[in-house]
Amino acid sequence: MDDVLFDVPEASCEHAVIARFRLGGDGFGESDQRSRVFDAERALQAAVCAAGVGEVDGNEFGGGEVVIFAYGPAADALYRVMEPGLRALPFRPAHVVLRYGEPADGVMSERIDL
Template identity: 75%
Template sequence: MQDALFHLPEPPPEHAVIARFQLGGDDLGEPDQWSLVFEAERSVGAAVKAASVGEVDGNEFGGGEVVLFAYGPDADALYRVMEPGLRALPFRPAHVVLRYGEPTDHAIEERIEL
């Protein structure tokens, strides 16, 4: 007799949307840029949550750029919700990488210029 408790389905791989924006000023950008990034992150995060497509997981400043991270089960659906807010940020050059799967799985990635 099999015990169904030990044959749970594998969770789907986690997809990612990783957005990179070039900043002006020093290595970390300038304070007025930070406020625009934080506001966009809050707005995009609320939209992602409302659409139930994943979560915005934060940012990373350094090297003259800012990177925003979001994760969910479907990178395309996640990006569709995030795209208007990401395109509204004025910093260029900028691009987004859609990662379809875990990074350790040699996941397929697609790059979109903003």
């Protein structure tokens, strides 16, 4: 007999794709830049949702850059779906970090320059 009250599956590990783009100026970028990011983010969310590989969780503007966050069970699969849309954004320099696991010291990650 088990001492477990409920048969709850272990939570799956959450991987991340974190894309960082340099924008004009030192603040939140120009209005047209923000608009392009919002359009791209909606397209990325639709593609990620359709592929069933995770979710695009939002963005963060400031300091002359934008960061787009996405999470799912497999960073590589998530990035494969997102890559065309991320590369289509014209803002450079830009890079993506694939994080293979929960945020913690020593978690494996990979940087990809766009």
